[in-house]
Amino acid sequence: MDEMTCPKCGSSMTSRTLGAVTVNRCPSCSGVFLDRADLADLVEAENDWHRHTGPLTEPLPRITADMTAPPPSRPKARSYIETLFD
Template sequence: MASMTCPKCQGQMSEYHRAGAQIAQCEGCEGVFLDRADLGLLIEEENAWHEAKSGYHTQPLPKITPTMTAPPKSTKAKSRAFIDTLFGA
């Protein structure tokens, strides 16, 4: 893999392959970069994950705003969505 530089902070990028998608993540600002086709793959996997949980109701992800703070870390390892399983906690 050729060395990649983050377009936002010029940090070093790491490449991951998750659910058939190629994802680049900055080690500095933690920005995630991917192609439109890879985003489509992740959206399809997210929808399939929710469909497979037919008897289990999951809450929709909240709209992210600049004033939000991260929720406290839970001791439970239960995923709310497929996207939670991509990078682990």
């Protein structure tokens, strides 16, 4: 595949693939470019991601003197598309 150039600023764009979607991003102007079919796939993946992220309710643990703090966790992405730009 030929190297793509940004239509806005003319810089070389980088490609990132996530699943079946390829997103082209310009590191200079931060423009994001993708095919129409890729946009449809992203919309579908975003809807699926939100469909399966309902509120998770777990009972709170009983606090005891021998408990230790859990290790810090990485914050969860707010959306599927956000995972493209970590």
